[in-house]
Amino acid sequence: MKTYIPRKNEIEKKWYLIDVSDQVLGRVASKIAMILMGKNKPTYTPNLDMGDYVVIINADKIKVTGNKSSDKIYHRYSGYQGGLKSIPYNKMMEKKPTDIISYAVKGMLPKNKLRSNMMKRLKVYVGNQHNNQAQKPIPIIL
Numbered sequence: 001m002k003t004y005i006p007r008k009n010e011i012e013k014k015w016y017l018i019d020v021s022d023q024v025l026g027r028v029a030s031k032i033a034m035i036l037m038g039k040n041k042p043t044y045t046p047n048l049d050m051g052d053y054v055v056i057i058n059a060d061k062i063k064v065t066g067n068k069s070s071d072k073i074y075h076r077y078s079g080y081q082g083g084l085k086s087i088p089y090n091k092m093m094e095k096k097p098t099d100i101i102s103y104a105v106k107g108m109l110p111k112n113k114l115r116s117n118m119m120k121r122l123k124v125y126v127g128n129q130h131n132n133q134a135q136k137p138i139p140i141i142l
Helices: 025-037 089-095 097-108 115-120
Strands: 015-019 053-057 073-077 084-088 122-124 138-140
Touching: 015 025, 025 053, 025 097, 025 115, 073 089, 073 097, 084 089, 089 097, 097 115, 097 122, 115 122
Parallel strands: 015 053, 015 138, 053 122
Antiparallel strands: 073 084
């Protein structure tokens, strides 16, 4: 029995549409990360970029459990002294609700050279409308 390794021209990329309204952030992010990695395909290979495109709509209606809405804080560091910026979940939800999902998914992807390509295939939108109408994404109900 031989090990099957797909070539780049044999890899098919599909488009998935996910509505995250009233869904729990962590549970949705883990399923999105699996699709971006390609683990939902039978030909999954860890060292190849096998994943599909994911379009997320209604990012502003996502839910978190427990006290995370008041306790969770997002940090970023500029690299300079005193350059630590801390933004609570509530303010982040008002300003950039798309970044909340992006950060959660990014943390669940592998920390290697493939992660940047996987994140490029993630498209997050605030409302029901999205700019990827030409690709005809397949709707997924989680």
